[in-house]
Amino acid sequence: MIARGPLDVLIELLTRLPGIGRRTARRLVFHLLAADPAYCATLGQAIATLREQVRPCSVCGNVTEGDICAICTDPGRADLQLCVVTSTADLLAIENAGGYRGRYHVLGGLLAPLDGVGPESLRIGELLRRLVGGSVEEVILATPPSVEGEATAVYLAELLRSKVARITRIATGVPHGGELELFDGVTLSRALEGRRAIEP
Numbered sequence: 775m776i777a778r779g780p781l782d783v784l785i786e787l788l789t790r791l792p793g794i795g796r797r798t799a800r801r802l803v804f805h806l807l808a809a810d811p812a813y814c815a816t817l818g819q820a821i822a823t824l825r826e827q828v829r830p831c832s833v834c835g836n837v838t839e840g841d842i843c844a845i846c847t848d849p850g851r852a853d854l855q856l857c858v859v860t861s862t863a864d865l866l867a868i869e870n871a872g873g874y875r876g877r878y879h880v881l882g883g884l885l886a887p888l889d890g891v892g893p894e895s896l897r898i899g900e901l902l903r904r905l906v907g908g909s910v911e912e913v914i915l916a917t918p919p920s921v922e923g924e925a926t927a928v929y930l931a932e933l934l935r936s937k938v939a940r941i942t943r944i945a946t947g948v949p950h951g952g953e954l955e956l957f958d959g960v961t962l963s964r965a966l967e968g969r970r971a972i973e974p
Contacts, residue, residue: 833904835880835897837862845869845878852876857914858901858930860884860923864916876914879904884922885929893929901930905937912940919946919964 778786781803788799806814830836831843838844845851845865855876859865865878881896904910913934917923931941947965948957957965 830880830882834878835862835882835900836865836878850875853909854911855914856904856910856912857916859916860918860926864918868916876912877910881917881926884917884920885926886922896926898930898933902933902937905934910938912942913938914942914944916944 784803784806785796785799788794788802789796794802806817827839828837829839831838831846832841833846834843836843836845852875855874856879857865857868857874857876858879858881859868860881860883862880865880868874868878879897879901881898881901883891883896885891885893885896905913913930915927915930917927927943931943934941945964945968947961947968948954954962
């Protein structure tokens with residue numbers, strides 16, 4: 775068996791990251807070789823300590839360096855709305871879009887029975903506990919418009935129906951600037967179902 779050198783090992787490790795192919799991994803490795811050694815040392819240390827210093831928020835599941843994240847401790851947030859997302863990446867996407875000032879709940883995945891991901895694998899129990907007391911008036915289901923995302927939204931809607939006054943689903947359909955002829959039937963159907971009145 776041929777021993778692999780540090781270049782090959784690092785390239786292989788980088789290709790395990792989402793969206794990084796072998797060519798990109800190779801380019802990153804050679805960039806690091808040409809970079810300032812202090813930068814490489816700092817980068818390596820940051821990666822090494824990431825899992826030690828960053829953990830899930832004990833309330834919503836967002837990432838935080840403390841026990842509770844900044845969103846959960848923000849007194850300016852509306853406690854009446856709870857937006858359920860799949861991952862912290864989805865939470866950040868909504869935050870970056872602006873406009874939403876309620877609370878979040880991160881599921882940590884989607885229902886996928888064929889892959890062995892059932893309700894017990896997600897943070898659904900924690901979600902139910904957050905609804906005790908009735909302070910939340912609306913749960914917004916912001917799972918993606920995929921088969922798993924739809925199945926998860928339907929499951930949660932049935933589960934939460936008797937526990938909260940209002941359950942809504944984020945709109946899906948034609949994106950801004952899109953050409954109708956380029957979209958599939960499901961996308962167009964959703965766009966028509968989610969239509970709204972034009973205010974005068």
